[in-house]
Structures are given as C-alpha cells and as structure tokens.
Amino acid sequence: MIQLDALAKAFGGRPVLAGVTLEVPDGQNTVIIGPSGSGKSVTLKCIVGLIEPDAGRVVVDGAVVQELDREALTDLRGRIGFVFQFAALFDSMTVAENIALGLRRRGYDADEIAARVEDSLGVVELAGTERKYPAELSGGMRKRVGIARAIALKPRYILYDEPTSGLDPVTSTVMDQLMMRTRDLGVTGLVVSHDMRSAFCVGDRIAMLHDGRIRQAGTKAEIQATTDPVVRQFIEGRP
C-alpha cells in the first residue's frame, strides 16, 4: 500500500503541496484529480523519490521513502512503474531498447528480455513496432510504449502522470482500457488526471487535490454524488 502522510512541498517559496494525506489501496486504481498546477505530478514524483518533500512522508509497503538509502530506493523503484506525461522515451533508442533498458538493469538474460518486450508490446497492442524510434510514433503510441516499458518490469504499482492529456477521444479510451487491464492483472494504479471522463472510467477511488491538500477522497460513486461545491465545480467543468 502507498500512504501519503502530510506531504508538503514548496518551489521558490510558493507552496504546491501543503499537507497531502492519502491512502492508495492495493489492487485498485486511485485517481488524483485537480486543476493544472495543483501539484498532482509533484505528488507522484515524491512517491518514487524524484522530488524530496519539505515535510511529511511517503510510505510504500511499510518503508518510508525519504529514509531509504540509495540501494533500498533502487529496490523500491523496481516495484513501481512510472508512466510519464509525455512518455519520456529515450529518443536515441528503439522501442524495444526503451523497454529492455529497465530489464537489463535487473539482470535478466537476453531471452527473458526479448520475451518480456514482446509480451508488453502485445498488451499495449503495438506488436511490430520494436525497431521504430520514438520520433516515428504518434503521441498516443508513445504513451502506450511508456506503459509497455512500465509493465515489462512486472511492477506492483504503476503511477500514471496525465495519461490521456493531449490525446484524441479514441486513443484516450484505448489508454483507459489499458489502465483497467493493468489493474485487472493485479497492479495497483495511481493516476493523476484532469480528464474527468477518464477519471470516472478508470478510477475505483478518486481524490481531489485543491490548494495543496486533498479536498475530498472517496469511491467513484461518492465523488459523483458529492455536495462539496469545489469538487462539484471541478467535475462538472464549470468556470
């Protein structure tokens, strides 16, 4: 389980997170919604130790991320897949090399790596793109390769940073289906998004981040029935 406990972070004196507390239950997709710039991506990066919070703590499987040494942090990252907003594929490598990079780090042999690359590309329905470079792919395909790179490691958790932003409705639906399929494989998902259609589609639980804190968290039904005016305004898209 991932637990965020009073997480706080400021950049240049401007507080972005001001005490985020949230539990991400195992085996479900939890979606953090909130306006752009509300600190959703910062929250994800705190979980994998890419950003160090000013206060509070992140607990993953009982371990406090901020207290881990380099070796333990590397071990933790082996259990967490991260899908970046713009995919963050290595543009000097082919699709297959992008997916294989993390596997090589874990010491798998060439046959195992080839099999996992093939399997993960099959899951995201991109078989046959192994030799293509990221520049030859569309935005949606790149994001799917990003998911393939994450699931190839067979992680326990996957963190998705704005997985449907900038995609057409059909490709967004494909991404939603992928996130649900991944959850059905037993992977716990934490998604940050401001796309309410996608959030209600993939989320088992939804939490709204507002003014640096979790304004409300609950099941999909609870959020849909909320009477909180701020949450209502956001999910209905009212200005």
Add this chain to the structure above:
Amino acid sequence: MAARVSVRDGFVAYVGRQTLETARALADVRTWSPLLLAQMRHLGVDSVPIALFIAIFTGIVLSLLSSYIFTGAVPLYFVGALVGKTVMMELGPVLTGMALAGRVGASIAAELGTMKVTEQVDALETLAYDPNAYLVVPRVLAATLMFPVITAFAMFVGVTSGWITSVNLLDLSTPEFFKGLKQFYRFKDIWFGLVKSASFGAAVALMGCLRGLDAKSGAQGVGQSTTRAVVLGCEAILVLDAFWALVLL
C-alpha cells in the same frame, strides 16, 4: 534518500556535490562500461578534424611569427624550437581544448539538457539507473581519455605544418628546423601537454554534464545551459592551464 542539489544552492556547492556523486558513480562499472566506447568515438574520434584544422594553422602562424621576431636577432633555426615548444606545451593542448570545449561541451550540455527537460533523466531513475553512472561517468571518462589522443595528433600536425611552412616560405632548411626542434626538446614537453589536455577533457565534459543536468524547462533553458557549459569549459581550461604551469614547471 540522497538530497538533490541544484545550481540554485550555489554553483560551487553544486559542482562539488556533483563531482563527488560522479566519483561515487565510478564504482558502478556495470552501468557505464558498455557506454564508454561509443562516447569515446562520439566525443573523441569525431572531434579530430576540427582539432587538426586548428593545429595546421597554428603551426603556420607560429613559424611565420617566430621568423618575424627572430630575424636579425636570433639564428633562424630557433624557429623550430619555438614552434615545437609552443605547440607541444601550450598552444596544442589549449587551442585543442578550447575548440573541443565548444564542440564537446556544447554537445553534452544540449543532449543532457534535452533529456532533463523531457523527463528522460527522471525516467532513467525510475528504471533504477543512477544518471551519474549512466550519463556523466562515460562522458567524463571518454573526454579524459580522448582529449590527450586528439592533442597528440594536434601536436604532430602543428609541428609538421610549422616545418612545411618554414621550408617553403622562410629561408630555412629541413636540417636547420629540426636542429632547433631537437636542441630544446625535453620529453616533459609532450607529457606536460598531454597531462594538461586530460584535465581539460575532464573539466569540459563535467561542465557540460552539470549544466545539462541542471537545464531549466524549454528550448531557452537548454540553450542557456549549452552556452554556460561552453563558457565554463573555456574558463576551466584557462584556470587549469595556469594551475599546471605552477605545479609542473
């Protein structure tokens, strides 16, 4: 968790911390060793033409300049001595270093800066790679190893072009040129230049890496990092040049 230091914490602190991190990452041989040869080719072999171009014209100018200075005052065979000493000890390493600070430093800063702003560096970390071991160490090692090789070529070509110029444009024969060259030659002339150039390579690559990894978002941020990497690389060369002169001469 290791705290991240950025250039905003103070440049000296940032350079110090990152240099220590790079030294620590040297132990991660499994990560950087497969990347070293490709970097040696990219940063070293591909830089040979520009280094040789500079060396040719340095040799020509030095021989003409020394002839102009010596005529009527010093025997002309001293042209060989001045060309040899100057190319091997100073102009070969420094001019080659400066040229490569532009080519290598800019290339590294732009590449790593782009990786930084497109989150590829973050992606490396989430895949359990240490960016210092994967990105910084192979580049710094490659530059440290290849700068002396390129400088050695530049020394040879610079002296050769000085010799050809002396024979064809000055009233100097080949035996006279080599008489001057040999009379004042010490083996130290060569290793002094090569040691300097190795330190220049390390400094240029390190500045490129540090500036690239600290690039701010956007094309402008990458551009600024690239410019600063080149300026810092050139400044580091001049400081190291003075340092080695103080220590080894």
